[in-house]
Amino acid sequence: xxxxxxxxxxxxxxxxxxxxxxxxxxxxxxxxxxxxxxxxxxxxxxxxxxxxxxxxxxxxxxxxxxxxxxxxxxxxxxxxxxxxxxxxxxxxxxxxxxxxxxxxxxxxxxxxxxxxxxxxxxxxxxxxxxxxxxxxxxxxxxxxxxxxxxxxxxxxxxxxxxxxxxxxxxxxxxxxxxxxxxxxxxxxxxxxxxxxxxxxxxxxxxxxxxxxxxxxxxxxxxxxxxxxxxxxxxxxxxxxxxxxxxxxxxxxxxxxxxxxxxxxxxxxxxxxxxxxxxxxxxxxxxxxxxxxxxxxxxxxxxxxxxxxxxxx
Amino acid sequence: xxxxxxxxxxxxxxxxxxxxxxxxxxxxxxxxxxxxxxxxxxxxxxxxxxxxxxxxxxxxxxxxxxxxxxxxxxxxxxxxxxxxxxxxxxxxxxxxxxxxxxxxxxxxxxxxxxxxxxxxxxxxxxxxxxxxxxxxxxxxxxxxxxxxxxxxxxxxxxxxxxxxxxxxxxxxxxxxxxxxxxxxxxxxxxxxxxxxxxxxxxxxxxxxxxxxxxxxxxxxxxxxxxxxxxxxxxxxxxxxxxxxxxxxxxxxxxxxxxxxxxxxxxxxxx
Numbered sequence: 001x002x003x004x005x006x007x008x009x010x011x012x013x014x015x016x017x018x019x020x021x022x023x024x025x026x027x028x029x030x031x032x033x034x035x036x037x038x039x040x041x042x043x044x045x046x047x048x049x050x051x052x053x054x055x056x057x058x059x060x061x062x063x064x065x066x067x068x069x070x071x072x073x074x075x076x077x078x079x080x081x082x083x084x085x086x087x088x089x090x091x092x093x094x095x096x097x098x099x100x101x102x103x104x105x106x107x108x109x110x111x112x113x114x115x116x117x118x119x120x121x122x123x124x125x126x127x128x129x130x131x132x133x134x135x136x137x138x139x140x141x142x143x144x145x146x147x148x149x150x151x152x153x154x155x156x157x158x159x160x161x162x163x164x165x166x167x168x169x170x171x172x173x174x175x176x177x178x179x180x181x182x183x184x185x186x187x188x189x190x191x192x193x194x195x196x197x198x199x200x201x202x203x204x205x206x207x208x209x210x211x212x213x214x215x216x217x218x219x220x221x222x223x224x225x226x227x228x229x230x231x232x233x234x235x236x237x238x239x240x241x242x243x244x245x246x247x248x249x250x251x252x253x254x255x256x257x258x259x260x261x262x263x264x265x266x267x268x269x270x271x272x273x274x275x276x277x278x279x280x281x282x283x284x285x286x287x288x289x290x291x292x293x294x295x296x297x298x299x300x301x302x303x304x305x306x307x308x309x310x311x312x
Numbered sequence: 313x314x315x316x317x318x319x320x321x322x323x324x325x326x327x328x329x330x331x332x333x334x335x336x337x338x339x340x341x342x343x344x345x346x347x348x349x350x351x352x353x354x355x356x357x358x359x360x361x362x363x364x365x366x367x368x369x370x371x372x373x374x375x376x377x378x379x380x381x382x383x384x385x386x387x388x389x390x391x392x393x394x395x396x397x398x399x400x401x402x403x404x405x406x407x408x409x410x411x412x413x414x415x416x417x418x419x420x421x422x423x424x425x426x427x428x429x430x431x432x433x434x435x436x437x438x439x440x441x442x443x444x445x446x447x448x449x450x451x452x453x454x455x456x457x458x459x460x461x462x463x464x465x466x467x468x469x470x471x472x473x474x475x476x477x478x479x480x481x482x483x484x485x486x487x488x489x490x491x492x493x494x495x496x497x498x499x500x501x502x503x504x505x506x507x508x509x510x511x512x513x514x515x516x517x518x519x520x521x522x523x524x525x526x527x528x529x530x531x532x533x534x535x536x537x538x539x540x541x542x543x544x545x546x547x548x549x550x551x552x553x554x555x556x557x558x559x560x561x562x563x564x565x566x567x568x569x570x571x572x573x574x575x576x577x578x579x580x581x582x
Binding site: 207209211215220298303304 | 401411
C-alpha cells in the first residue's frame with residue numbers, strides 16, 4: 001500500500017514537471033499565435049488588431065501567470081480553446097482519442113496474434129529453419145520504416161487491389177485494417193525477437209527440468225509453466241508500446257489520414273495552436289505515466305515474489 | 313541375460329557426452345527391486361549426470377553416447393517420447409537437491425501438485441479429489457497443515473519443508489525407482505538427518521528402489537545396500553556396502569572413509 005502511494009506521488013511530480021516544460025517550450029518557440037490566428041482568417045491586419053487579439057488570448061500577461069491560469073484550467077478539465085478549430089482543447093483531444101484508441105487496440109491484437117506464436121515457434125526450433133525464417137522476417141520488419149510499409153500497403157491493397165480505403169475520414173472497420181497491420185508488423189518484428197529470447201531463457205530454467213521429470217508434456221510445460229514466467233518481461237514492453245500507440249502514432253495517422261490524436265497534434269503544430277499542443281503533450285505524458293504506474297502495479301499480480309514482502 | 317531375472321535396473325557401459333567432451337564412461341551397475349544404491353563421489357565426478365540421463369533429462373546439451381540402461385528389460389536410452397510419458401514421474405521419479413528451484417516460482421505448490429496428480433491418475437478426476445490426495449501425501453511426510461502448504465508459493469517455504477514437498481511429490485505414485493540427487497545437501501545438519509530418515513522409511517514402506525547421489529559416504533553407509541564410488545566420470549569401486557566399508561580397494565575410497573569424523577572413537581559409518 002505504501003509502495004502504491006509512493007508511486008502515485010511520483011507520478012504526480014512527473015506530470016507537474018512535464019506540464020511546466022511543455023509550457024516553457026511553446027512559450028519560447030518563435031512565431032506569434034495571434035498573427036497566425038488572424039492570418040488564417042485571410043484579412044489584412046493592423047498592429048492594433050494584433051495587440052487586441054494578443055490581449056484577448058492572454059498572451060500579453062507574464063509567463064508565470066499564463067502558466068498558472070492554464071494549470072488551473074487543466075485541473076478543472078478546461079484546457080483552453082484551440083486557436084485553429086475554435087473548439088475546446090478537451091473536445092478536440094477526445095475526438096482524436098477515439099480513433100487512436102481503436103487503432104492502438106487493433107494493432108496490439110494483430111501484433112500479439114503474430115508475434116506470440118512465431119516467437120515461441122522460433123524459440124522451440126532454435127537454429128532450425130523456423131527460427132531462421134522468423135529471424136529474417138523480424139530483421140526485415142525492423143529495417144523498414146513504418147511509413148514505407150504503410151505506403152506499400154496503400155499501394156498494393158488500396159490502389160492496386162482496391163480492398164481497403166486509401167483514406168479514412170472517420171473510424172471504420174475497413175479503414176483500420178491497413179494502419180493497424182502496418183503498426184503490427186513493425187511492432188511484431190521487435191516482439192518476436194523478444195518472445196524468442198524470453199522463452200529460450202525460461203526453457204533453460206530448473207523448473208522446466210523439474211516439470212519434465214514429473215512427466216508433463218512439452219506443450220503443457222510451454223503454456224502453463226513457461227508462459228506465466230515469460231509474460232513478466234513482456235508486460236514492461238507492452239506497457240511502453242501501448243503508451244507509444246495512445247500518444248498517437250503521428251506518421252502512420254498522417255499516411256493513412258487516420259482521424260487520431262497524432263493527426264490532431266501535427267495540425268496543431270503546423271498551426272502553432274499553443275493550447276492544443278500543450279494539451280496534447282500533457283495528454284501523452286499522462287498516458288505514459290499512468291501506463292507505467294499500471295505496469296508497476298501489475299508486477300505484483302504476475303510475480304508473487306514481489307507481492308508478498310519480496311523485493312519492493 | 314542375468315539382468316532379466318531379478319534386477320529392476322541394469323546399467324551397462326554407460327557413457328555421457330557434453331558437446332565433444334566425454335564426461336562419463338564405462339559406468340555399470342544393477343539394482344534389484346527395493347534395493348538402495350548410493351552413488352558417491354566428489355562434485356563433477358559425473359554422478360548427477362548419470363541419474364539425470366537415466367530419467368532422460370540431461371541438461372546443458374548432454375547426450376548419452378554409449379551403453380544401455382535396462383529398466384525392467386526395456387532400454388531407457390532408446391525410448392520414444394510417448395513411452396517416456398508413461399514412465400517419467402510415475403514409475404521413475406526424481407528428488408532434486410533443491411525442490412524449490414525445480415517448481416515453478418510463479419505458481420502455487422498446490423496447483424503444481426494437483427496438476428501432477430491429475431496427469432498420472434485416471435481414477436482421480438476432480439481437482440477437489442486431487443487436493444485431498446495431495447494433503448494425504450504431504451501428511452505422510454510429517455508436514456503439519458498441508459492445506460497451507462498447497463496455498464503457498466515455493467519461495468515461501470523453508471528449505472526443509474520444500475524438500476519434504478519434493479519427496480511427497482516424487483513418491484506420490486509409488487515409483488519402482490526413485491532417483492535422489494543429493495536430496496539433503498542444501499539443508500542444515502539436523503534437518504538432513506530427519507529427512508534422510510523419513511525418506512528411507514517411506515522408500516522401505518513402498519518397496520521403492522532408490523539411487524541416492526551423495527558426496528557424503530557417511531550417509532551412503534547408513535542407508536544403502538550397495539555403494540558405487542565415482543571419480544572423473546569412471547567407476548572406482550562398486551559392491552555391497554559392507555564390503556566397501558571394510559575392505560576398500562581404491563585409495564580414493566580409503567580417503568573418503570578416512571574423512572568421516574569419528575565420534576567417541578567410532579566412525580559414524582560403522
